[in-house]
Amino acid sequence: STPLHSPTSLTSSLLKTVPVAFAPPGLASSSSPESSAPPSVCLASPKRSLLYAMFSHVLSPLIKQKTSEGHCSKVAAHYNELQECGLAARSQSRIFFLRNFNNWIKSVLIGECLEKMRKNRRDIGVLDLGCGKGGDLLKWKKGGISKLVCVDIAKVSVQQCSQRYGDMKSRGHSNEPLYAAEFITADCTKEVLTEKYKDPENTFDVCSCQFVYHYSFETQEQADTMLRNACERLRPGGYFIGTTPDAYELVKRLEASETNAFGNDLYSVTFKKKGDYPLFGCQYDFNLEGVVNVPEFLVYFPLFEEMAKKYKMKLVFKRLLPNFSKEQSYKIRSTKHC
Numbered sequence: 001s002t003p004l005h006s007p008t009s010l011t012s013s014l015l016k017t018v019p020v021a022f023a024p025p026g027l028a029s030s031s032s033p034e035s036s037a038p039p040s041v042c043l044a045s046p047k048r049s050l051l052y053a054m055f056s057h058v059l060s061p062l063i064k065q066k067t068s069e070g071h072c073s074k075v076a077a078h079y080n081e082l083q084e085c086g087l088a089a090r091s092q093s094r095i096f097f098l099r100n101f102n103n104w105i106k107s108v109l110i111g112e113c114l115e116k117m118r119k120n121r122r123d124i125g126v127l128d129l130g131c132g133k134g135g136d137l138l139k140w141k142k143g144g145i146s147k148l149v150c151v152d153i154a155k156v157s158v159q160q161c162s163q164r165y166g167d168m169k170s171r172g173h174s175n176e177p178l179y180a181a182e183f184i185t186a187d188c189t190k191e192v193l194t195e196k197y198k199d200p201e202n203t204f205d206v207c208s209c210q211f212v213y214h215y216s217f218e219t220q221e222q223a224d225t226m227l228r229n230a231c232e233r234l235r236p237g238g239y240f241i242g243t244t245p246d247a248y249e250l251v252k253r254l255e256a257s258e259t260n261a262f263g264n265d266l267y268s269v270t271f272k273k274k275g276d277y278p279l280f281g282c283q284y285d286f287n288l289e290g291v292v293n294v295p296e297f298l299v300y301f302p303l304f305e306e307m308a309k310k311y312k313m314k315l316v317f318k319r320l321l322p323n324f325s326k327e328q329s330y331k332i333r334s335t336k337h338c
């Protein structure tokens, strides 16, 4: 249940996913160096009024009208049908190391975020938006959180996630208490989650959205509802963390290709056409080793960042995956040498 999303090949390195973290004003990370080249926009704050009025020269500001059904049911059906094949089969897969790499990235991101949170709070509540089959349940356990709400559009995935949590609970020892958990099936781009929590007053310290947010960029309304769900119930000082594909890299590779597609024998990314990249609804079909085959949408990051301001969020950290992993490896090496 490691996220399979990463439209990259193993050979050409993991350039497509961007770990991001949003926090409400007042808790900027001082240890997050800024990166200069796009898309590494960093440390934006509503107060600092960074100007993102100039949307990219490459991306045209065409906002698609809302479609009634859209691709959500296709996405849900796809993830519902994905089989949980077990570690033995997973380790034989050609994307085994890609999965592990993605999992490691998430572990570090989640671990660092919880470490920051713990400085101010003992009981940490988390919302896992697009939880899938529960690939991060163990990470939340290791992070010592108190409460977890898992939400996903794919009903079968939510059931498997809940089952996995139940198994963890029954296997656990009484001296290592497990967080309380709630499981919700919902389309986070169309339904408002505050109406679905068991406790209508639910609040969170962290919202985690791993390899999911790009599904919401089908329409402006869907992207906004997803953001609302992520941020609406965050306590002041809480974090919104996540990973999403890098639109710049996808467009760069598309433009370099002679067709409307690019990839290798492991993955392919197919656009409808070149040269027209609307801000919402810019669809591409992502296929990975026959496991993932699902429509996704470009997330133009400066726009995402701008939209987050509506929910009083400011960007405190953003990295391309290769840079993030290099930084982390450096940290590990220097800690070992101390």
Ligand SMILES: C[S@@+](CC[C@H](N)C(=O)[O-])C[C@H]1O[C@@H](n2cnc3c(N)ncnc32)[C@H](O)[C@@H]1O
Residues within 6 Å of the ligand: 001, 002, 003, 004, 005, 072, 075, 076, 079, 129, 130, 131, 132, 133, 134, 135, 136, 151, 152, 153, 154, 157, 186, 187, 188, 189, 190, 209, 210, 211, 212, 215, 216
């Ligand atoms: C690549 S998987 C990632 C799963 C999990 N976050 C992880 O890292 O293991 C993407 C997940 O997003 C979910 N998803 C896609 N669109 C969604 C939506 N509109 N609302 C809620 N979940 C959605 C899918 O069902 C799927 O479980």
